[in-house]
Amino acid sequence: MTHPDPDKTTPGTAPGAAVLPPNALAAALAAHLRAARSEIVGRWLERIAARVTIDPGRIFPSEELLNHVPVLLDGLAEHLESPGRDPGGSAGVLAKAMELGALRHEQGFDAYEILKEHEILAKIISANLAEYLERENPPGTRAEVVDCWQRLGDALETIRQAAVTNFLRLWSDRVNEREERLRRFNRMVSHELKNRVGAIRGAVSLLEEPWLAEAERERFQRMVRENAEGLQLVLENLITLSRLEEDARQQRNVLLPQAVAEVVRQLRAGAELHGVEIRVDSALPNVEVDAAAVELCMANYLSNAIKYSNPHQPERWVEVSGELVFADPEDRGSELVVRVRDNGIGVPEPARARLFDRFYRAHEGDLAEVEGTGLGLNIVRETVQSLGGRAWAEFPEQGTVFAFALPSRRVEDAASAGTRRQDPAV
Numbered sequence: 328m329t330h331p332d333p334d335k336t337t338p339g340t341a342p343g344a345a346v347l348p349p350n351a352l353a354a355a356l357a358a359h360l361r362a363a364r365s366e367i368v369g370r371w372l373e374r375i376a377a378r379v380t381i382d383p384g385r386i387f388p389s390e391e392l393l394n395h396v397p398v399l400l401d402g403l404a405e406h407l408e409s410p411g412r413d414p415g416g417s418a419g420v421l422a423k424a425m426e427l428g429a430l431r432h433e434q435g436f437d438a439y440e441i442l443k444e445h446e447i448l449a450k451i452i453s454a455n456l457a458e459y460l461e462r463e464n465p466p467g468t469r470a471e472v473v474d475c476w477q478r479l480g481d482a483l484e485t486i487r488q489a490a491v492t493n494f495l496r497l498w499s500d501r502v503n504e505r506e507e508r509l510r511r512f513n514r515m516v517s518h519e520l521k522n523r524v525g526a527i528r529g530a531v532s533l534l535e536e537p538w539l540a541e542a543e544r545e546r547f548q549r550m551v552r553e554n555a556e557g558l559q560l561v562l563e564n565l566i567t568l569s570r571l572e573e574d575a576r577q578q579r580n581v582l583l584p585q586a587v588a589e590v591v592r593q594l595r596a597g598a599e600l601h602g603v604e605i606r607v608d609s610a611l612p613n614v615e616v617d618a619a620a621v622e623l624c625m626a627n628y629l630s631n632a633i634k635y636s637n638p639h640q641p642e643r644w645v646e647v648s649g650e651l652v653f654a655d656p657e658d659r660g661s662e663l664v665v666r667v668r669d670n671g672i673g674v675p676e677p678a679r680a681r682l683f684d685r686f687y688r689a690h691e692g693d694l695a696e697v698e699g700t701g702l703g704l705n706i707v708r709e710t711v712q713s714l715g716g717r718a719w720a721e722f723p724e725q726g727t728v729f730a731f732a733l734p735s736r737r738v739e740d741a742a743s744a745g746t747r748r749q750d751p752a753v
Contacts, residue, residue, distance in 0.1 A: 353407045366455070368397065406479075424487075438494065527555060530547040530548075581615065582615060586618050586625065587611060589622060594629050594630060606647070614663060621665070624710060628667040628731075632669035636672075643671070649664060651735060663732065663734075664732045683705055684705065704718070718731040
């Protein structure tokens with residue numbers, strides 16, 4: 328029996344590792360693995376699609392990404408044929424695995440789903456090769472079968488680690504970015520607290536003056552009340568901030584209609600004071616949401632709609648609606664979209680681009696009686712972005728629509744909402 332030359336290596340071989348000549352069994356298994364690529368990829372796609380609410384065509388949203396899987400299988404076949412060869416090989420198999428990890432991060436998968444996805448791939452490949460061995464009975468000893476199985480497992484583990492490691496690196500970057508947002512949030516809230524308390528103290532001092540006219544007294548009383556309401560909202564935002572920083576297992580999830588009802592209850596008195604009717608669509612999706620985040624967003628949107636209601640409208644209203652929207656070819660995953668529409672005074676066109684900027688107030692010059700520091704919408708955007716979502720405004724002919732969207736991939740969301748696949752309306 329000849330022994331391999333330890334100095335002979337081939338491209339893609341791990342340094343110092345000898346390349347053994349392939350045995351007949353390894354060559355047969357590698358050839359079958361290449362021939363069965365389409366079947367394996369198809370079964371893998373079916374299994375993944377059954378676990379997540381993503382259209383099968385979006386699991387690998389381009390031909391280039393879909394071709395990554397056959398490349399991975401080719402790398403496994405090469406590793407079977409050449410003991411000691413790096414599973415990454417000259418074809419850049421590990422680079423492809425890392426790109427798949429990045430894709431899953433972008434689609435909003437979690438680490439468990441990534442691990443499960445690769446576990447499914449390993450099981451499909453093993454089952455396929457086991458069926459081949461049973462059917463064709465290629466030549467080979469039991470020791471060779473064990474050796475091939477070991478090499479296959481090592482290669483699959485290397486590919487899995489490459490995908491998961493890159494996924495976790497990107498996830499860590501997102502966590503760091505979220506922490507920076509939270510630090511900015513703290514600074515903003517501190518600023519608003521100072522302004523609110525200062526306004527209340529100043530108004531109370533003037534209310535103690537005996538010479539104050541009744542009209543002025545009413546104005547300062549309204550100022551105290553509105554700043555107290557604003558202060559309450561800021562404190563609720565702080566509570567939300569602490570909840571968002573907790574471990575996900577400790578977060579409180581509620582159904583969307585319950586979260587909306589709670590905010591409506593909190594703001595009902597202010598709405599009645601301004602003569603605004605709050606309407607809630609009875610068809611809100613019955614899906615679970617992060618109570619802290621959604622209540623924060625709803626409180627800011629609804630309080631703005633109440634503050635900027637149109638006094639010249641015979642009926643003033645704000646309405647809340649929502650839908651579960653599935654991705655089109657330009658997007659990934661699905662979203663829970665919530666909209667708050669009003670028939671208020673609207674937003675001047677020059678101010679629309681900056682609505683979500685920090686400290687920006689669209690009506691600062693022409694509505695001096697409306698208190699605020701221009702932080703509410705920025706807080707909404709920071710919050711939903713920290714959860715992988717987005718916030719925006721729409722401008723119909725009358726009033727304004729403020730909306731936010733949060734990722735929603737879970738199969739049970741679609742089932743409980745009774746929603747069919749459709750194109751996004753935004």
